[in-house]
Amino acid sequence: MSELNDELNIVIFGATSAIAIATARLWAEQSANLFLVARSDEKLEVLKQDLKARGANKVITYIADLQDLSNYSNIYFELNQEFPVIDIVLIAQAVLGDQQESENDSDLLLKEMELNFLGPVKLCNDLVKRMLESNRGTLAVISSVAGDRGRKSNYHYGSAKGALSLYLQGLRNRTANTAVKVLTIKPGFVDTPMTENFKKGLLFVQPEVIARGIAKAIQDKKDIVYLPWFWYFIMLIIKIIPEKIFKKMSI
Amino acid sequence: MKADYLSWGRYPILEQRGRVFLNRKLPVNLDGSSYLPRGLGRSYGDVCLSQGGDLLLSKSLDNFISFDKENGILRAEAGVSLEEILKIIVPAGFFLPVTPGTKFVSLGGAVANDVHGKNHHCSGTFGRFVKSLRLWRSDMGFVDCSPTENKDLFEATISGLGLTGFITEVEFELKKINNHLIDVETHTFKNLDEFFELSKRLSLIYEYTVAWLDCLSSAKNFRGVFFAGRHAEVKNVDIPLRKKSLPLSFPFNFPKWALNNYSMRCFNEAYFRLQSGKAEKSQTHYDPFFYPLDGVKNWNRMYGACGFTQFQCVLPNKNQHASLKRLLGIVANSRRASFLTVLKEFGAIESPGLLSFPRAGDTICLDFSLKDRKAFTFVKDLEEFVCSEGGALYPAKDAFMQADSFKLFYPNWERFSKQIDPAVKSCFWDRVFNV
Numbered sequence: 001m002s003e004l005n006d007e008l009n010i011v012i013f014g015a016t017s018a019i020a021i022a023t024a025r026l027w028a029e030q031s032a033n034l035f036l037v038a039r040s041d042e043k044l045e046v047l048k049q050d051l052k053a054r055g056a057n058k059v060i061t062y063i064a065d066l067q068d069l070s071n072y073s074n075i076y077f078e079l080n081q082e083f084p085v086i087d088i089v090l091i092a093q094a095v096l097g098d099q100q101e102s103e104n105d106s107d108l109l110l111k112e113m114e115l116n117f118l119g120p121v122k123l124c125n126d127l128v129k130r131m132l133e134s135n136r137g138t139l140a141v142i143s144s145v146a147g148d149r150g151r152k153s154n155y156h157y158g159s160a161k162g163a164l165s166l167y168l169q170g171l172r173n174r175t176a177n178t179a180v181k182v183l184t185i186k187p188g189f190v191d192t193p194m195t196e197n198f199k200k201g202l203l204f205v206q207p208e209v210i211a212r213g214i215a216k217a218i219q220d221k222k223d224i225v226y227l228p229w230f231w232y233f234i235m236l237i238i239k240i241i242p243e244k245i246f247k248k249m250s251i
Numbered sequence: 252m253k254a255d256y257l258s259w260g261r262y263p264i265l266e267q268r269g270r271v272f273l274n275r276k277l278p279v280n281l282d283g284s285s286y287l288p289r290g291l292g293r294s295y296g297d298v299c300l301s302q303g304g305d306l307l308l309s310k311s312l313d314n315f316i317s318f319d320k321e322n323g324i325l326r327a328e329a330g331v332s333l334e335e336i337l338k339i340i341v342p343a344g345f346f347l348p349v350t351p352g353t354k355f356v357s358l359g360g361a362v363a364n365d366v367h368g369k370n371h372h373c374s375g376t377f378g379r380f381v382k383s384l385r386l387w388r389s390d391m392g393f394v395d396c397s398p399t400e401n402k403d404l405f406e407a408t409i410s411g412l413g414l415t416g417f418i419t420e421v422e423f424e425l426k427k428i429n430n431h432l433i434d435v436e437t438h439t440f441k442n443l444d445e446f447f448e449l450s451k452r453l454s455l456i457y458e459y460t461v462a463w464l465d466c467l468s469s470a471k472n473f474r475g476v477f478f479a480g481r482h483a484e485v486k487n488v489d490i491p492l493r494k495k496s497l498p499l500s501f502p503f504n505f506p507k508w509a510l511n512n513y514s515m516r517c518f519n520e521a522y523f524r525l526q527s528g529k530a531e532k533s534q535t536h537y538d539p540f541f542y543p544l545d546g547v548k549n550w551n552r553m554y555g556a557c558g559f560t561q562f563q564c565v566l567p568n569k570n571q572h573a574s575l576k577r578l579l580g581i582v583a584n585s586r587r588a589s590f591l592t593v594l595k596e597f598g599a600i601e602s603p604g605l606l607s608f609p610r611a612g613d614t615i616c617l618d619f620s621l622k623d624r625k626a627f628t629f630v631k632d633l634e635e636f637v638c639s640e641g642g643a644l645y646p647a648k649d650a651f652m653q654a655d656s657f658k659l660f661y662p663n664w665e666r667f668s669k670q671i672d673p674a675v676k677s678c679f680w681d682r683v684f685n686v
Contacts, residue, residue, distance in 0.1 A: 029339070
């Protein structure tokens with residue numbers, strides 16, 4: 001909380017992704033101060049107007065391509081000016097590439113890994129220091145159920161998310177005795193532009209459902225949250241299957 | 252048959268293809284196909300269905316653009332729902348200037364049907380509060396319209412059922428309120444004369460009035476419950492603003508025998524007695540007052556797979572409301588049960604759209620299950636009755652009106668037809684417009 005009033009200082013990376021927008025809207029209704037980082041100035045402008053109308057106290061937009069890790073220090077500089085203290089960091093940038101393509105093109109694979117894993121790791125490593133100094137705040141990072149087990153249909157994306165989950169686990173261990181919380185968010189199937197070409201089955205939910213789950217998990221100071229809740233049980237079963245059997249499956 | 256896009260009455264059923272209007276600043280490339288704008292699909296008949304055209308969905312246009320709290324003016328993309336709008340404006344001390352009976356309609360849909368509500372006698376239709384809108388057309392690209400800019404297109408777009416183009420943005424005036432509560436006065440009535448007496452008296456002092464009617468009563472007397480409300484000046488009860496949404500839902504279609512004369516008579520009896528017992532005056536949250544059915548999601552499934560039609564007409568009130576009385580007599584004699592019958596007197600405030608339905612007179616809303624062939628002829632007979640009495644039917648609810656009736660009901664049809672986007676294809680328009 002900022003010293004003078006109840007508005008939370010929240011920074012969102014990958015702010016124009018569907019889940020990030022839905023979550024930002026919830027926080028806007030609570031009059032939060034929002035620092036939004038994304039690539040498209042047009043989408044950011046539309047989002048800024050929307051969040052202000054919904055009740056956000058302050059909305060600052062920062063245009064940056066999070067694929068370019070060398071640029072992050074500029075973002076931090078701007079962020080430090082605006083938010084002396086950070087209450088919530090939401091890391092939401094990711095790309096679900098065409099695995100057929102990345103299997104044939106290692107450079108593409110590595111670029112996707114950069115955005116999906118290395119970028120978030122860098123952000124966490126840099127920002128957690130600040131948060132530990134002020135001894136407050138939640139680092140909430142969107143991972144995925146895909147990171148719980150490597151499956152041939154999705155292991156490029158999945159392994160980046162899996163590595164991310166593991167990193168966050170270690171970070172959580174590091175910060176456990178402080179007031180800084182590290183939240184790993186694991187959504188299942190969500191109806192967003194990322195899954196545009198998927199056949200939408202019964203398990204798909206709207207980004208608003210995930211957003212409510214994220215906001216609640218942060219409020220309840222959770223460590224790991226599967227969204228919706230039933231993915232916890234689905235992945236429990238997936239993880240239990242012995243490797244000898246799983247490696248022959250096609251899911 | 253794959254039926255992803257239905258209308259609310261679940262009749263007729265056509266295979267539809269949807270595509271999304273992604274961004275309010277980017278035009279759509281139709282690749283030569285026709286289209287029909289579609290919001291949340293809450294119209295009942297076939298105004299939101301297209302034979303051969305793509306349904307152009309507004310669901311991605313869900314951004315607010317600006318909220319001027321000083322002057323009470325909101326600008327938003329057309330895919331924003333009235334529910335979303337209320338969530339933002341009520342805590343800021345504002346309400347919708349006019350609201351229909353459900354909040355699950357899009358802003359674009361509210362304009363395209365020029366919706367009306369319980370306050371019609373004071374405020375007229377939604378379109379009266381629209382200051383400006385932006386439209387996308389296949390032949391003109393993005394066009395801004397208002398009472399002073401592209402006035403002809405503006406008048407056609409309000410109530411225009413999406414036929415004049417795809418509404419992308421709407422700016423409209425809000426109404427100031429003190430809190431989220433409604434002062435309600437409830438009365439039962441034993442016949443229509445009592446209804447009209449209540450309506451005349453209470454419409455002078457209450458902004459919102461409507462009656463639910465039991466039309467399975469005997470052919471002579473129609474009993475019902477009259478509701479009158481106004482925004483509360485002072486809070487007398489402790490009701491929180493945010494309430495948990497009810498988990499009730501109809502996940503599947505009821506069998507078609509579930510709603511019949513007997514089950515409905517029981518319901519009507521129970522409901523009438525329940526309302527008779529209620530205190531005359533009370534205070535309630537705005538939600539159950541304005542949106543009683545929204546608490547049960549997918550209530551339209553109650554009618555079963557055969558679907559239903561909602562018959563809403565307005566009839567002239569001359570000769571002591573003779574037309575309405577005759578209509579109710581016909582309905583009662585048919586033994587066709589209407590589950591939700593709503594009655595209201597429209598005021599004389601002129602509606603701004605060329606195809607606007609509300610006009611001075613008595614409006615009644617009846618639901619009829621389409622479970623047998625005779626239902627279709629019955630609705631046709633009612634339509635003829637409305638024509639002969641000089642009334643009108645509401646396109647947003649209609650699945651049947653014929654071309655001749657349409658021209659009678661909407662004398663501005665020719666002026667309107669000049670404003671249509673040539674690439675739009677609508678089942679409703681195919682039916683009612685033959686050159």
